Structures are given as structure tokens and as C-alpha cells.
Amino acid sequence: MTAQTATPQALTGTHDHVAGASQSAMVEVSRKAKVSPLKQFTEIWRLGRAEGRLAVGEYYEFQLWRPDLTWAQKKEYVGDRGSFALNMRLAPPAVTHMRGFLGDKLAFTTYAAGLGLPTTRVQAAFSPSRGFGALKTLRSAAEVEGFLRTEARFPLFGKPIRGQQAKGSVRIEGVEGDEAILPRGRIALSRLAAEIAGNDEEGYVFQDAVAVAPEVKAMTGTDAVSTLRVVTVNRTGTPELLYSCWKLPSPTAVSDNFWQEGSLIAAVDAGGIVRKVRLGTGLATQWVERHPVTGAALVGQPLPQYRAAVDLALSLHASLPVNGVLGWDIALAEGGARLIECNENTGHMLYQLSHDRGALNPDFRAVFTEVEARNAAILAGRGKAYKSYLKDQARV
Numbered sequence: 001m002t003a004q005t006a007t008p009q010a011l012t013g014t015h016d017h018v019a020g021a022s023q024s025a026m027v028e029v030s031r032k033a034k035v036s037p038l039k040q041f042t043e044i045w046r047l048g049r050a051e052g053r054l055a056v057g058e059y060y061e062f063q064l065w066r067p068d069l070t071w072a073q074k075k076e077y078v079g080d081r082g083s084f085a086l087n088m089r090l091a092p093p094a095v096t097h098m099r100g101f102l103g104d105k106l107a108f109t110t111y112a113a114g115l116g117l118p119t120t121r122v123q124a125a126f127s128p129s130r131g132f133g134a135l136k137t138l139r140s141a142a143e144v145e146g147f148l149r150t151e152a153r154f155p156l157f158g159k160p161i162r163g164q165q166a167k168g169s170v171r172i173e174g175v176e177g178d179e180a181i182l183p184r185g186r187i188a189l190s191r192l193a194a195e196i197a198g199n200d201e202e203g204y205v206f207q208d209a210v211a212v213a214p215e216v217k218a219m220t221g222t223d224a225v226s227t228l229r230v231v232t233v234n235r236t237g238t239p240e241l242l243y244s245c246w247k248l249p250s251p252t253a254v255s256d257n258f259w260q261e262g263s264l265i266a267a268v269d270a271g272g273i274v275r276k277v278r279l280g281t282g283l284a285t286q287w288v289e290r291h292p293v294t295g296a297a298l299v300g301q302p303l304p305q306y307r308a309a310v311d312l313a314l315s316l317h318a319s320l321p322v323n324g325v326l327g328w329d330i331a332l333a334e335g336g337a338r339l340i341e342c343n344e345n346t347g348h349m350l351y352q353l354s355h356d357r358g359a360l361n362p363d364f365r366a367v368f369t370e371v372e373a374r375n376a377a378i379l380a381g382r383g384k385a386y387k388s389y390l391k392d393q394a395r396v
Helices: 023-032 037-049 056-061 080-090 105-114 141-150 189-197 214-220 306-318 349-355 362-395
Strands: 122-126 156-160 170-172 174-176 179-182 185-188 204-208 227-233 240-248 264-268 274-279 325-333 336-343
Touching: 023 037, 037 056, 080 362, 105 122, 105 204, 105 336, 122 141, 141 189, 170 179, 170 189, 179 189, 185 189, 227 306, 227 336, 227 362, 240 306, 240 349, 264 349, 274 349, 306 325, 306 336
Parallel strands: none
Antiparallel strands: 122 204, 156 170, 156 204, 174 179, 179 185, 227 240, 227 325, 240 264, 264 274, 325 336
């Protein structure tokens, strides 16, 4: 049998929304939205230098040319750079000292499991040199191929130990002969193993594919995992919910990242009710009330497992309370909400896309101010303790 592939490579790529804009976007907005190129250029220049540090592509992605937005509202939006800067203020490395751990999908999953919290089940990990204790460890492409051929339990989901936007991930339904069966085709097992082994120098993890909750699958029409992005903050010592949005995978995608064609993103309120659902960005944006493929009602519906997902996120954050802000991807899974991963540098762009509002809005700013004040108090307390230590040492 000849190996066939549905895409040039088995592992997913990523989306560069910053590079996605071009001169044609300016022309299209001018023609369809009646906003002059000069006004667009001026706003792009000013927003790129404002607190949100928006890139050209982000200006178009968030539809910031819209005349119904005031200039103050446009300045509330953050881009990738602005989101990162915001997170550095809310969870400065001088306070947390744990970004590497939080962003390590294997280490943090193991930590959560050790707390008795529901998360994904790890089967094996690949790295040429890193140690994983008693976990099944693969050191070469040949060992990856051997594991997939003889030991793996399917369906299986693989992803880099570090990474964002599902880059480098793959869902494997099974193995037949010398081929791996993927959701959209087959690929030679040796080629897949080589892609995985060459994907990320920090390692790759293989987990049981999460089974989607039946009521969620009825909405999305796919076996691909659907997660709730929950963002929590800590301004008083007790973590609390800041916002959440629901990522609905396209029926043809292997993950729920919004950049994949046909995927949706929904605003979910504090009571777990779906309030808005977005398909596409920029001039291609559509706000839908029903799923475009399944026809299932979405807007106004209570999200299954919402409360359990939020409670799980809050429980995890409470175990690491020094962090001012954290993002969580919680699977709406068969049997209950389940942690997929922690985002130590959560992208606030998802909030902006789903809620159609900037992350630097007045409501959030008030919270951010208190989080930053708490960070300052923590650093001040550590400074006093260090000075006291130096005095004690001087007396010895």
C-alpha cells in the first residue's frame, strides 16, 4: 500500500496572524468599510506605539478600523507583544520564578496528577537527552516508531513538551502495517516518527486522546477535543475568575485552535452561558448563533461542564498562588472536565476575539492594578527579609 498524506506534513503548523496582513487588507477595508487608507495607516502607526503594541495584522484581525469603535476602545486592545508585556506586569519573573515549569506540558501535567486533579494520561515521552524518571522514554526516531508500532494505545495525541497554538501536534487513530492512520489520511510510520523526533529539542509527549463529552460533540460535530480557556487572577491571595472563552474545533481539525479554518470561538459569561460565537477574523468575521456545520444552537446555551472547568482552574491556581495571572485549557471531556495544559503567558487575544472587546478595558484595568499592587507587596516583603538576613549574617 502506498503511503498517502492529507497535508505536506503530519504535524500541525501554526498561524502567523501578524504576517497575515498585506496591502490588500488596507485596500479591501477602504473599499468595503469606507475607511480611507490614510486613516488606517495613521491608526496602525499610533496603536503600534500604544500600550497594546498592536502589529499591522492584528489591527485587521480585530477589525479595529470599525467606525463604531471609539479611539479609547481601540486603545484597549493588545497584540502579541502587548499581551506579553501585560503578563510580565501581572506575573513578573522576580515574583514567580516558575515560568519554565508552568509551560512544561509534561512536568505540569505530572504535578496536577500528583494533586489528584483530573488531567491527561501520559503514555510516553521523547527526548534525545532529557530524563523522565520511570516514564517510558524514547531516544530516537527508531524508538518512536517502535513505540507506535508495538506499545501505544490508540487513539493517541502527541505534542511538543513546549509550544503554542497546537504547533507540532498530531492525533493518531492507529497503526496498520507500515502506516499511521491520521484523522485525514495516512502517512508512512517512519516519516511520522522522523517528524516527531525532529520537532522540538525539549521533547515530545504522547498522551491518551481525550474523549469529548457527548453533549459537546453533538454541538461541534467532531471527536477533536474542545476546551474552555479559563483565565484566573490573584489580587487578594485567593485566585478568582477573570474571563473564559470556549474554543470549538472545526470538524476537519485535530485541535481547537481558533486559527484553523472552520473553528469557532465563543464568549462565555461568568454563569456559563454562551453569549457570542465568532467564525473568522477581519472582513471575514461572522457572528453566528448556531454551529455552521451541525446546526446546533450555541448562543444562549449553558456550556456543559462549565462550573467544573472553572473550579478546576481555580483549584490549580490556588496551589500556586504567587502567580498573578494564569491561563488554563480545560477539556470538556467524557466523564468530566480535565486539565490539558497551563498557559504561563496566556494570550489575551482570544478574549478580544470572542468578547469583541479589548483586554485593557476599564473593568479589567481595575483588577490588574490590584494584582500589580500585590506583586509589589510580595517583592517588598522579600526585600525586607533579605535585608534582615544580611544583618543577621553581619552579626555572626
